[in-house]
Amino acid sequence: MVEKNEYYAVEFIDMTHDGMGVCKIDGFPVFVANALKGETAEIKIVKVNSSFAFGRLIEIKDKSPYRKEPICDHFSECGGCNLMHMDYQMQLNFKKYRTKQTLRKLGKIETSVKDAVGMLNPYYYRNKAVIPFGEENGKMIAGLYRKRSHDIIDMKRCYIMPKVTSDIVKFMKNVFEELNIPAYNETIGVGVIRHLIIRNSHKFDDISVTIVTLTPKLPKKEIIVKKLTSRYNRVVSVVHNFNPDNTNVILGKKSKVLFGEDFIRDEINGVQFKISHRSFYQVNPAQTEEMYKKALEYADLTNNEVIIDAYCGIGTIGLSAAKYARVVLGVDVVKSAIADAAENAAFNNIKNAKFVAGKAEDVIQQWRNYDVDVLFVDPPRKGCDRSFLETVVAMDIPKIVYISCNVSTLARDLNFLQSQGYEVLEATPFDMFPQTSHIEVVTKIRKKKQG
Ligand SMILES: C[S@@+](CC[C@H](N)C(=O)[O-])C[C@H]1O[C@@H](n2cnc3c(N)ncnc32)[C@H](O)[C@@H]1O
Structure with missing residues (x-):
């Protein structure tokens, strides 16, 4: 019988589809994040369901030769790169x-x-970033969602996005703070800035930035556009999207182009593509x-x-x-x-x-x-x-x-x-x-x- 809050010595015999280590305690399956197949470890049981349980890694006894130190500071809290502790060949x-x-x-x-x-090079590849904005202790924060939650982690840098994307996020956060434009607070449904969507072209220099707001107006939009495009001359498209709904859907129905046109260009195997802010494009x-x-x-x-x-x-x-x-x-x-x-x-x-x-x-x-x-x-x-x-x-x-x-x-x-x-x-x-x-x-x- 597997007990919540108890400690066990285990060996990981498999991995789940989302990269958790699988071990068995008296035949009962237990899933543990950040554990690798082949490792032995001490774990603590944190949740018990009728046919499986979840554990937390306390100490790894025998490390897998395929274990790798994650390069990202946000690895343990973010959960986006849930295989970053695995060697790339693994x-x-x-x-x-x-x-x-x-x-x-x-x-x-x-x-x-x-x-x-x-x-x-299995880093910096993601050409589209959707960045939520929020506030913490009166300061604007922007970045990534904490694992299994809607809490926002203030991102320093994301290693699967191009470096310029992380830079634009920090830059825009400063611009909004400087201009006193608050982030959206989803709990009480007030504020302005919900998300930034940043897209980069692979073959060309083009970058597009979509600013999603709760309010129909984006205050001081001319100043925002001027600051953004004069700092980053690769930005060829700035779009304002208005999303008033209390929803997880990122884009609202109405958009307005604030700068350039509503697309960036890219090329795949010799064919050129225009990609507008609403269209799906492989990441x-x-x-x-x-x-x-x-x-x-x-x-x-x-x-x-x-x-x-x-x-x-x-x-x-x-x-x-x-x-x-x-x-x-x-x-x-x-x-x-x-x-x-x-x-x-x-x-x-x-x-x-x-x-x-x-x-x-x-x-x-x-x-x-x-x-x-x-x-x-x-x-x-x-x-x-x-x-x-x-x-x-x-x-x-x-x-x-x-x-x-x-x-x-x-x-x-x-x-x-x-x-x-x-x-x-x-x-x-x-x-x-x-x-x-x-x-x-x-x-x-x-x-x-x-x-
Ligand atoms: C995985 S994307 C593939 C897009 C494209 N083949 C590519 O590689 O860029 C899936 C596409 O299915 C579209 N879609 C979703 N449901 C659909 C439906 N019922 N009928 C047609 N298209 C749909 C989406 O708009 C999206 O463009």
Whole structure:
């Protein structure tokens, strides 16, 4: 019987999907943050549920050879980089193992899972930062959320964002303080500044800054813009977004461009993209290039195919594939992303791509009678809508390349496709989010030949 507040000597035999060490006390599973497989330690039990418990690491007795000192001062309080105590090669091995296990256990998929593709420098990669603002003891603070809470940690520096992003956060905090513009207090629902969203281009110098406020007006906006753009001449776009709601959703419905235009430019595999402040864009562009090369290899295009890019965002996959295909059809639910996709096609002189705004599960009905050769699908974390997949099956699309940022929903969707006559030939995890337990996987799927 595992008792709360008691101390135990344990050995870690596995890791959870979110990087906690797993040990067993009299057969009862206990999860402990920051513990690594293979280590022995003394732990204290902090919570007991009916079928598992949580413990806290008190002292490591035998350290794993893969343990690494986290370089970030905020590691123990933040929780964003929950694998930073793991050597990078172990992180990659962990992601390959989790992919294989999840596909097997949840999806009943037996396939070849390749080594996870990692980065040469697995830091400073994240091109988008969403920074909450708050107040502590009368001082403005900004940065990261404390683990499992909405308390804000005043960030010194974040090692997965570019250095300039951390600098802009500090600079803007000083500007708001100097101008007496208070942060939003979510407990009592007053104040002004809720979030800053900072986006950096990988191939160009462009940076965009979106200031989200509780109030319809951003006080002293001309001064703020002047200070920001004269200090950082890489800032080409400043947008004010107004979000009056008591919600966890970051952006409100109304935005106004305060400086420049509402986009930054970037380039992936030779195709240029305009990215407006509302549109989804992959957060690790260097890895995105590699991942799209793999997606194109899996699609094996011959310049003659009709392809669908479902959940297309600003069209990054479809436009990367356009020169190897006959026709590209893209769909995304966000209208501004579709407007960006159409503009991106024109900007790159791509004439064989058409983008439609709407839900993938609805829009695919318009294409039901087309002879589609390849489907690229890249849904949000919740995976594909079942009715979307049913239509894909009814259309008898022979090749599917599924890109997923959530291996559990991937396993569920692949299990359905497998039950409908498809087979998963190969999966390659890409490390889009080094230092964190998030996994991105590209899978090659084919309709089985009948008879
Ligand atoms: C993981 S992102 C992929 C975007 C794009 N393929 C890329 O790589 O940049 C998922 C996209 O799905 C879109 N989305 C979410 N639900 C949708 C739905 N029901 N139908 C169509 N698009 C949807 C989001 O707007 C977002 O752009």
